Amino acid sequence: MTTTKTRITDLLGIKYPIIQGGMAWIAEHTLAAAVSNAGGLGLIAGGSAPIDYLREQIRLTKAAVGDKPFGVNIMLMSPNAEELAQLVIDEKVPVVTTGAGNPGKFMAAWKEAGIKVIPVIPSVALAKRMERAGADAVVAEGTESGGHIGENTTMCLVPQVVDALEIPVIAAGGIADGRGIAAAFMLGAEGVQLGTRFLAADECQVHQTYKDLVVGAKDTDSIVTGRYTGHPCRNVKTKFSKRLANGEKDGSLTPDEFEQITLGSLRKAVQDGNLEEGSFLCGAIAGLVKKTEPAKDMIEEMFSQAEELLNK
Numbered sequence: 001m002t003t004t005k006t007r008i009t010d011l012l013g014i015k016y017p018i019i020q021g022g023m024a025w026i027a028e029h030t031l032a033a034a035v036s037n038a039g040g041l042g043l044i045a046g047g048s049a050p051i052d053y054l055r056e057q058i059r060l061t062k063a064a065v066g067d068k069p070f071g072v073n074i075m076l077m078s079p080n081a082e083e084l085a086q087l088v089i090d091e092k093v094p095v096v097t098t099g100a101g102n103p104g105k106f107m108a109a110w111k112e113a114g115i116k117v118i119p120v121i122p123s124v125a126l127a128k129r130m131e132r133a134g135a136d137a138v139v140a141e142g143t144e145s146g147g148h149i150g151e152n153t154t155m156c157l158v159p160q161v162v163d164a165l166e167i168p169v170i171a172a173g174g175i176a177d178g179r180g181i182a183a184a185f186m187l188g189a190e191g192v193q194l195g196t197r198f199l200a201a202d203e204c205q206v207h208q209t210y211k212d213l214v215v216g217a218k219d220t221d222s223i224v225t226g227r228y229t230g231h232p233c234r235n236v237k238t239k240f241s242k243r244l245a246n247g248e249k250d251g252s253l254t255p256d257e258f259e260q261i262t263l264g265s266l267r268k269a270v271q272d273g274n275l276e277e278g279s280f281l282c283g284a285i286a287g288l289v290k291k292t293e294p295a296k297d298m299i300e301e302m303f304s305q306a307e308e309l310l311n312k
Contacts, residue, residue, distance in 0.1 A: 026206055044070070244261070
């Protein structure tokens with residue numbers, strides 16, 4: 001069995017079937033270009049960033065990767081989703097991944113522009129809807145992942161999505177080494193998406209405090225906050241995230257107050273390394289990430305480990 005020749009590598013024209021997660025405020029041109037140049041698919045995060053900034057990010061990535069593919073992640077609930085949807089067409093971006101909503105209304109225009117569309121989904125029902133809408137593949141993301149999460153685990157979600165669809169499935173959530181990749185392939189996935197491991201890439205531009213938290217995390221340092229707001233988020237345990245969790249539990253923070261306090265908290269973590277007011281979003285697998293290194297070294301090591309396991 002080979003992990004490096006799948007419908008995903010064919011679809012995207014990449015060497016390794018690995019996508020770097022489109023982490024808001026984090027996934028910019030330096031990291032995306034490093035992953036694409038290493039044979040994976042680098043992503044730029046759309047988030048709610050200004051269109052001019054994103055246009056510049058796309059062009060910088062293009063200049064750095066030459067003819068290698070890369071993608072943009074579009075959060076469909078962001079206020080400028082319409083503009084973003086048009087920007088990727090104008091800039092001839094080869095791949096779009098989507099989160100937080102249904103990309104149905106943009107699908108025809110994207111497909112007409114030759115863009116490969118890969119929605120991130122937390123359930124079988126949404127996966128089926130995406131396939132009917134014309135998605136090229138889906139990312140089945142389990143609750144182990146960092147940032148906004150669904151409730152189903154990767155182990156449970158991936159095989160059910162694989163059974164329900166004809167298009168290829170990419171597994172995400174809780175994968176940070178070759179063992180995780182091999183496990184995802186055994187569940188029927190044909191590719192993986194990683195976020196947390198890439199936070200420790202040399203090319204990742206987050207604040208050093210953020211990197212230190214990820215590399216220093218133990219298995220028990222993962223915490224989910226905001227379930228009562230309807231937008232649960234997985235973070236690294238810090239004083240701030242514990243305060244949020246306690247406020248949620250004992251009712252000392254109303255959902256509105258919670259939303260108020262967390263507004264802009266990811267930016268404070270990424271740019272300022274602010275431990276008092278920053279949300280350090282991160283997957284539950286951070287305890288496995290032990291050092292910072294170039295993205296290329298990560299990818300090559302993980303796939304050689306996965307190959308070895310699958311060939312046993």
